[in-house]
Each structure stands twice: as C-alpha cells, then as structure tokens.
Amino acid sequence: MSVGDYIRNSQVWKSIFRHPAPRDRRNRVVVMLTNVFLHLHPVSVRKSGIALSYTWCMGGLTFFLFLVETVTGVLLMFYYRPTLEHAYNDILALRDVTTLGVLRELHRWGAHAMVITIWLHMYRVFLTGSYKPPREFNWSVGVILLVLTLLLSFTGYLLPWDQLAIWAITVGSNMARASPFLGYEGPGATLLKVGDVSLIHSGSDARFLLLGGRFVSGDTLLRFYVLHCVAIPLAVAVLIAIHFWRVRKDGGISGAL
Amino acid sequence: MLLFGQGQIGPEPFARPNEIGEDPVFHHQHLDASTQTGVGVFYLLIVLMNLGFAAYWFYNRRDRKQANIWIVVALVFLIHAAAYLFHAGWILPAFIRNAVDDFIGPVTYFMLSLVLFILFIYYRKGCTEPPVAWGILNISLLASGWAITDSNFRSIITKEDNVPIVLLIFSVGFFTWLGMRKAVVNDERMARGEPPLEKLEDEKVLVWPDLVYTELICMVIATFILVIWGVVLKAPLEQPATSAKAPNPSKAPWYFLGLQEMLVYYDPWMAGVVLPTMILVGLIAIPYIDFNQKGNGYYSFNERKVAIVTFNFGFIVLWVTLIVLGTFLRGPNWNFFGPFEYWDPHKVLPLNNVNLSDMFWLGLMGRVFEEGKDWFLRELPGIILVVLYMAALPPLLAKTVLKPFYVRMGFVRFFVLVTLIQFMAALPIKMVLRWTMNLKYIVYIPEYFFNI
Numbered sequence: 001m002s003v004g005d006y007i008r009n010s011q012v013w014k015s016i017f018r019h020p021a022p023r024d025r026r027n028r029v030v031v032m033l034t035n036v037f038l039h040l041h042p043v044s045v046r047k048s049g050i051a052l053s054y055t056w057c058m059g060g061l062t063f064f065l066f067l068v069e070t071v072t073g074v075l076l077m078f079y080y081r082p083t084l085e086h087a088y089n090d091i092l093a094l095r096d097v098t099t100l101g102v103l104r105e106l107h108r109w110g111a112h113a114m115v116i117t118i119w120l121h122m123y124r125v126f127l128t129g130s131y132k133p134p135r136e137f138n139w140s141v142g143v144i145l146l147v148l149t150l151l152l153s154f155t156g157y158l159l160p161w162d163q164l165a166i167w168a169i170t171v172g173s174n175m176a177r178a179s180p181f182l183g184y185e186g187p188g189a190t191l192l193k194v195g196d197v198s199l200i201h202s203g204s205d206a207r208f209l210l211l212g213g214r215f216v217s218g219d220t221l222l223r224f225y226v227l228h229c230v231a232i233p234l235a236v237a238v239l240i241a242i243h244f245w246r247v248r249k250d251g252g253i254s255g256a257l
Numbered sequence: 258m259l260l261f262g263q264g265q266i267g268p269e270p271f272a273r274p275n276e277i278g279e280d281p282v283f284h285h286q287h288l289d290a291s292t293q294t295g296v297g298v299f300y301l302l303i304v305l306m307n308l309g310f311a312a313y314w315f316y317n318r319r320d321r322k323q324a325n326i327w328i329v330v331a332l333v334f335l336i337h338a339a340a341y342l343f344h345a346g347w348i349l350p351a352f353i354r355n356a357v358d359d360f361i362g363p364v365t366y367f368m369l370s371l372v373l374f375i376l377f378i379y380y381r382k383g384c385t386e387p388p389v390a391w392g393i394l395n396i397s398l399l400a401s402g403w404a405i406t407d408s409n410f411r412s413i414i415t416k417e418d419n420v421p422i423v424l425l426i427f428s429v430g431f432f433t434w435l436g437m438r439k440a441v442v443n444d445e446r447m448a449r450g451e452p453p454l455e456k457l458e459d460e461k462v463l464v465w466p467d468l469v470y471t472e473l474i475c476m477v478i479a480t481f482i483l484v485i486w487g488v489v490l491k492a493p494l495e496q497p498a499t500s501a502k503a504p505n506p507s508k509a510p511w512y513f514l515g516l517q518e519m520l521v522y523y524d525p526w527m528a529g530v531v532l533p534t535m536i537l538v539g540l541i542a543i544p545y546i547d548f549n550q551k552g553n554g555y556y557s558f559n560e561r562k563v564a565i566v567t568f569n570f571g572f573i574v575l576w577v578t579l580i581v582l583g584t585f586l587r588g589p590n591w592n593f594f595g596p597f598e599y600w601d602p603h604k605v606l607p608l609n610n611v612n613l614s615d616m617f618w619l620g621l622m623g624r625v626f627e628e629g630k631d632w633f634l635r636e637l638p639g640i641i642l643v644v645l646y647m648a649a650l651p652p653l654l655a656k657t658v659l660k661p662f663y664v665r666m667g668f669v670r671f672f673v674l675v676t677l678i679q680f681m682a683a684l685p686i687k688m689v690l691r692w693t694m695n696l697k698y699i700v701y702i703p704e705y706f707f708n709i
C-alpha cells in the first residue's frame with residue numbers, strides 16, 4: 001500500500017473528505033457537493049462558458065486578488081499603526097527592517113492588479129453581452145463592486161502617510177468640496193441655509209465627512225484606515241457572495257442559447 | 258525626483274534641446290550599463306516571442322511564408338538585443354524625439370487616439386488577423402524599446418506606481434484584440450448562417466476537473482507573477498507627509514487620472530462629482546436600456562454595433578487613454594509634456610481662455626457688465642445653450658434621427674439613454690470648444706460656484 005493510499009484510508013482523512021478521491025464521475029460530482037469552497041461552483045457547467053478565451057478568467061482573478069489582499073492585508077495590520085506618530089515609520093520599517101516586508105509589495109501591486117482585472121472583467125462581460133436578461137441585476141451588483149474596489153484602493157493609498165499619499169488624497173478629496181449642495185464650494189450650497197446660518201460650510205460639508213476635518217489629517221488617517229481594513233472589505237465580501245450566488249441562479253456563466 | 262539618467266552633464270537642466278539649436282542633452286546623455294542590459298534582455302524576450310510565433314506558423318499552420326517573415330523580424334530584434342547586451346549605447350536620435358515632442362499635444366493626442374479607434378473599428382477584420390495584430394504588437398514593443406533609451410521618458414515610465422499603467426496598456430490592447438477577433442470570427446460564421454463558436458461547445462462538462470484545474474493553474478500563475486513583481490519592484494515611499502510643501506504635479510492615484518484630466522475642461526463639481534456619478538449611473542443602467550436581445554452569451558460585433566462602439570469609446574478613448582495621458586504626459590502645473598520632454602516646472606503656457614458671456618456681450622454686443630451684477634442676464638446666452646442641449650435636444654432627436662430608437666425603446670428608456678450619452682459627449686464637446694475657440698466656461702456664475 002502506498003503512502004498516498006495509507007493517508008487516504010486513514011480515519012482522519014476520511015473524516016475530512018467523506019468520499020473517495022474524485023477519479024470517477026460519481027465522486028467528481030460528490031466532491032463539488034461536500035466541500036464548502038467548491039460548492040460555490042455548480043457540479044457541471046457549459047463547456048463554452050469556462051473556456052479561458054471566453055471569460056479570460058478575469059472574474060476569478062479579481063476574486064483571487066481580493067483574497068490575496070485580505071491575507072496580506074491582515075498580516076500587514078500586525079506591523080502598521082494608523083497614527084501620525086507611527087504610520088510612516090512603520091512602513092519604513094517594512095522596507096528596511098521587517099523580514100516579511102515584501103508583504104507590502106504584494107499588497108500594493110496586488111491592489112493595482114485588481115483594479116486592472118476588474119476593469120477587464122467588466123469589459124469581457126460587456127463584450128459577450130452577458131449583462132442582458134436574466135443577468136441585469138448581477139451587472140449592477142458588479143458596478144457597485146467596482147466602486148468599492150476603487151474606494152478600497154483609494155483609502156489604502158493614504159496609509160503610508162508619505163508625500164505621495166496625502167497629496168493624492170488631497171487632490172481626490174478636494175472634489176468632495178465641490179459637490180453640488182453638499183460641498184461648501186459646490187453649486188447651490190449657499191442656498192441651503194436657515195435664516196442667516198448656512199448649513200453647508202467647510203466644517204460640515206461632504207469633504208469634512210470624508211476627511212474628518214478640514215484637511216487631510218490624523219483623523220483622516222484613522223477614518224481611511226477603518227474604512228480600508230474593515231468597512232469596505234466587509235461590504236465587498238457580502239456583495240461578492242451575492243454576485244456569485246446570482247451567477248449560479250441566473251443560469252451559470254452565460255453562453256449562446 | 259530623478260529627472261536625468263546618470264552621466265547627465267548638460268549645461269543646465271532646463272535647456273530644451275531645440276531651443277538652443279544644439280542638443281546638449283543628446284550628446285551627453287548615455288545609457289548606464291544596467292539599463293542597457295535590461296533593454297537587451299527585453300529585446301531578447303521579444304526575439305523568443307517571435308521565434309515562437311514563427312514556429313507556430315511553420316509547424317501548426319504549415320505556412321512557410323509567415324514563418325520566414327517572423328524569423329526576419331526576430332533577427333531585427335536580435336540585432337537590437339546584441340547591441341544593448343554589448344552596451345553599444347544606441348539612443349533614439351534627438352531629431353525623432355524632438356519631432357514627437359513637437360507634434361504631440363493634448364489635441365493631437367486625443368485626435369490620434371480617436372482616429373486610431375475609428376480605424377480599428379472600421380478595419381476590424383484586417384486589424385485582428387493574427388499576423389497583423391502580431392505586427393502591431395511588435396511595432397509597439399519596438400517603439401517602447403526605442404523610447405526607453407531617452408532618460409526623460411525612462412524616469413517617468415519606470416516610476417514604481419506607473420508600472421501598472423504599462424501593464425494596463427498592454428493588457429487592454431491584448432483583450433481588445435481578443436474580444437474583437439472573436440467577434441469578427443463569429444460575425445463571419447453567422448453571416449454564413451452558422452452558429453457562433455460558443456454554441457458549438459454548449460454541452461455540459463464536470464467542474465471537477467475541467468474548471469477547478471483551470472482555476473488552480475490561473476492562481477499559480479497569478480501568484481508567480483505577483484511574487485516576481487513584488488521582489489523586483491519596491492513599493493514607493495516618498496518623504497514623510499507634510500502639508501507645507503505640495504509636490505508639483507500633485508496627482509490622484511492613477512485609476513482616477515482620467516477624472517483629473519477632465520478638470521482641465523470642467524470645474525471640480527462637474528469633473529469630480531457629476532460626471533463620475535453619471536458614469537456609474539450609466540454603467541448600472543446599461544442592461545436596462547440596451548433593448549437589443551441579440552448577442553447574449555457570445556462575442557459579436559455586427560449584432561450590437563451601437564452598444565459596442567459606445568462602450569468602447571467610453572472605456573478606451575475616454576477612460577484608458579486619458580489615464581495614460583494624465584500619467585505620462587501631464588507634468589508640473591498639469592502642463593502637457595511630450596514623452597521625451599523634460600518636466601520643467603517653469604514651463605509657462607499662455608492661458609487666454611474666454612468665457613462665453615464675454616465672447617457674446619463684449620465681443621458681439623460691446624457691452625461690459627459690472628463685477629457681480631446682473632449675472633443672470635450676463636450668463637443668459639450660455640444658460641440658453643445648456644438648457645437647449647439638455648432639454649430640447651432629446652425630444653428633437655426622438656422626432657428625427659433617433660426616431661426608430663424612440664419607437665422601439667419607449668419614453669423612459671430613450672430619455673435615460675440620451676441623457677447619459679449627452680453627459681458622455683459633454684467632455685469631447687468641451688474639449689473641442691476649448692481647442693477651437695479657447696472657450697473657458699459656457700456658463701460662469703462664480704457667485705454660486707456654478708460654472709460649466
């Protein structure tokens with residue numbers, strides 16, 4: 001009996017995988033049904049739908065990169081403190097001191113790559129007309145995922161707290177100041193007032209909400225950190241679950257009928 | 258910021274070659290050894306790619322002519338590879354660089370991308386033939402290889418955070434080709450009355466092993482690429498943040514640079530809030546306004562011409578190429594710089610843009626308005642134009658050119674569609690007005706921060 005067989009026949013193995021190796025048709029079906037991760041998939045799919053030249057694997061890669069970002073991100077949280085005192089030096093230490101400093105590179109380049117793969121995924125869904133009925137709603141879920149992915153990248157950009165970071169966020173968040181009605185330099189904002197007191201000023205407008213202050217500061221860092229590490233990833237995770245669920249409920253990956 | 262390669266001993270960095278007749282930058286510019294080796298390896302990879310392509314034609318397609326062509330191309334690249342690996346130090350001649358810099362500007366750049374886009378759509382059949390597409394790829398790789406010998410170009414393109422955009426350019430190029438190629442093939446099949454290729458494979462296969470193994474391989478390759486990328490290229494870290502000194506240029510993260518580029522033409526409330534919102538609303542609305550039931554689940558162009566051209570125009574011309582513009586060609590003070598031009602923070606461009614109200618009242622009627630008075634009358638011409646554009650154009654279109662659409666789409670769908678397209682067109686319209694008549698604002702009401 002080979003070692004492989006010995007392991008596969010042990011009680012431990014059998015308690016985890018409740019069926020023989022997926023070598024025949026029956027067990028290839030069973031493996032998909034008894035594994036919580038695999039059962040994200042259906043048991044069988046249309047052949048055209050899983051061709052690499054059809055999906056470009058871009059949705060899958062986006063999901064994979066999201067997982068990479070989650071793992072590397074959690075590890076990075078051990079090294080990084082979101083305060084004016086520590087933030088920059090912690091990142092510096094990742095480069096110069098920390099053994100696993102490459103985590104930062106993986107996390108940053110993974111994030112860039114995810115933005116590219118999500119665009120390409122959207123592009124392929126468009127080109128194959130896969131947003132058409134019955135998949136309209138899943139396309140909309142996708143667009144929200146796109147927004148959240150960009151926001152994830154954007155909030156993460158601030159965390160190194162270097163010149164690149166704060167000025168990029170300053171440029172980006174200055175837009176909020178100009179939101180119609182909600183930004184204090186936005187059209188219509190001066191109209192919103194009670195008596196003589198204007199409701200929208202630099203201490204109450206959309207940018208203030210985003211930054212937690214009138215300019216990019218330590219409060220902004222905290223705000224972006226919480227959004228980046230907790231709030232947005234949770235929202236993305238929930239939406240990805242809906243997205244995958246709907247891919248299956250809408251009849252699996254699209255194909256010519 | 259590193260602006261010149263090592264060994265640069267020009268008289269003073271601001272001297273632009275063609276301003277002083279002679280070309281100090283060119284004579285003193287040389288490539289250091291490691292850059293040359295890098296470029297050499299780059300060419301060597303292209304040699305291998307072309308040999309592979311030649312082998313494909315020779316063994317798989319039994320086409321000697323094609324195989325010979327690509328062997329010759331491989332030889333051309335081999336000569337380049339040898340030259341750089343042996344450190345011959347070839348640099349793109351200054352007159353070419355100057356000619357490119359002089360030719361390219363915001364207008365020519367945008368028009369060029371638009372023309373290329375139209376040509377690609379029109380000649381999609383020819384462009385996507387594998388040998389043609391491969392030739393285009395080779396040309397763009399050769400151009401990149403030549404360009405990177407210029408130290409100004411190199412310093413911008415190799416900035417760590419700009420590397421993803423190089424990746425973006427090539428991957429968008431590749432997938433645009435792939436998608437269009439599959440569409441062309443399917444269109445030809447359907448014209449002959451055959452079903453699209455996807456239809457031939459509509460039998461069911463088991464996810465284990467067919468899909469899970471593909472996924473596994475994709476994950477392994479992705480991990481591999483990411484780790485190499487992470488080890489080779491350090492994540493950037495600049496000086497600690499200080500609100501005292503803003504870098505010039507201050508750029509948003511690269512994926513927002515298309516929006517930052519719109520700031521040239523529109524105020525922040527439009528470029529940063531309204532237009533992005535419309536992009537998102539528009540994207541979400543796509544499935545609900547595209548009433549064409551054909552082309553669902555397979556690549557096709559002919560069955561969905563309007564949809565595909567519109568989306569491609571938005572994605573490729575207005576989004577991706579503007580990101581490329583914002584990243585590589587916008588320097589200090591958001592001025593435009595040619596790809597080989599030194600990013601001179603003192604470059605001054607005359608700003609002589611005029612508001613529509615001034616053109617109308619001052620230019621035509623000879624009337625001057627007092628500061629802050631009668632803004633409604635002053636801006637009336639612009640307001641009328643905007644109202645006409647937004648409110649009168651859609652019904653007009655519904656009655657005339659777009660009548661067939663209106664009839665088939667119904668009221669709500671049609672107006673949502675036209676409104677979205679109007680917002681999308683707002684950018685190119687303002688661009689053209691700016692370039693042709695130096696128009697600054699169509700409506701200018703600073704009293705309410707309402708400038709269009």
Ligand code: HEM
Nearest residue numbers: 055059060062063122130138139142143145146252253254
């Ligand atoms: C975090 C982001 C996202 C993840 C992880 C994700 C993942 C996936 C995956 C794995 C699939 C299966 C087919 C494939 O790989 O192409 C899929 C399908 C789909 N995705 Fe996404 N996606 C994301 C974002 C988006 C976006 C931005 C859009 C569109 C705006 C979108 C629209 C769709 C649609 C309509 C389908 C069904 C396509 C079909 O049946 O052919 N998704 N997604």
